[in-house]
Amino acid sequence: METIAARPFAFAFDPSRVALIVIDMQRDFLEPGGFGASLGNDVSRLQAIVPATARLIAGFRAAGRPVIHTRECHRPDLADCPPAKRLRGAPGLRIGDAGPMGRILIAGEPGAEIVPELQPAPGESVVDKPGKGAFCATDLGAHLEALGITQLVFAGVTTEVCVQTTMREANDRGYECLIAEDATESYFAAFKHAAIDMMTAQGAIVGWATEVATILAGLEAAKASRRAEASL
Numbered sequence: 322m323e324t325i326a327a328r329p330f331a332f333a334f335d336p337s338r339v340a341l342i343v344i345d346m347q348r349d350f351l352e353p354g355g356f357g358a359s360l361g362n363d364v365s366r367l368q369a370i371v372p373a374t375a376r377l378i379a380g381f382r383a384a385g386r387p388v389i390h391t392r393e394c395h396r397p398d399l400a401d402c403p404p405a406k407r408l409r410g411a412p413g414l415r416i417g418d419a420g421p422m423g424r425i426l427i428a429g430e431p432g433a434e435i436v437p438e439l440q441p442a443p444g445e446s447v448v449d450k451p452g453k454g455a456f457c458a459t460d461l462g463a464h465l466e467a468l469g470i471t472q473l474v475f476a477g478v479t480t481e482v483c484v485q486t487t488m489r490e491a492n493d494r495g496y497e498c499l500i501a502e503d504a505t506e507s508y509f510a511a512f513k514h515a516a517i518d519m520m521t522a523q524g525a526i527v528g529w530a531t532e533v534a535t536i537l538a539g540l541e542a543a544k545a546s547r548r549a550e551a552s553l
């Protein structure tokens with residue numbers, strides 16, 4: 322167990338039981354012409370976290386810890402997209418409508434793919450989710466249980482929608498949750514800060530927050546401890 326600096330207080334980091342979950346780093350949210358842009362958002366804010374997210378993913382891979390990617394997307398027949406979700410968009414820009422990157426938020430379309438810089442490595446899990454939360458209507462819970470995971474580090478977009486929803490779901494399921502503040506982003510700066518403040522308030526009521534560098538240092542420290550134990 323490593324103790325790492327976090328807010329609202331130090332996080333007891335267990336590198337033998339932790340997985341990284343990278344939420345929805347998809348072209349539809351990060352690139353012009355996708356779902357996010359169709360809602361009138363400035364996608365460049367989200368593109369800015371790609372390098373920090375890539376560093377975090379590389380650290381987990383180097384430590385031999387699971388990296389799980391999610392994609393918010395729907396079946397081509399939209400059977401998993403309730404009208405209440407689809408009809409909220411403007412006509413022509415709704416989920417399932419044709420856009421510059423294919424049908425918006427539909428599995429298998431170019432827009433639903435993870436951005437090239439953060440492509441899953443062979444063997445890494447990719448969870449397609451029809452909801453904002455990654456536990457809803459997916460096998461994520463069973464998968465984490467099979468892996469013996471008790472802690473989750475969160476990265477991805479958007480902080481106050483799919484990241485926050487999934488972190489709250491995970492917290493209610495008993496996971497200790499840590500969000501990487503510089504590897505998550507919102508289209509609205511104030512929403513990102515408010516979401517993290519809400520989750521870390523009241524004694525980490527949903528979880529903890531820290532920087533990518535701190536998490537990477539925790540993984541490195543654990544590696545060094547393992548090496549030192551092995552040489553005894």
Ligand code: C5J
Pocket residue numbers: 344345350393453478479480482483484
């Ligand atoms: C949204 C997401 N914002 N991945 N999805 O609709 O946060």
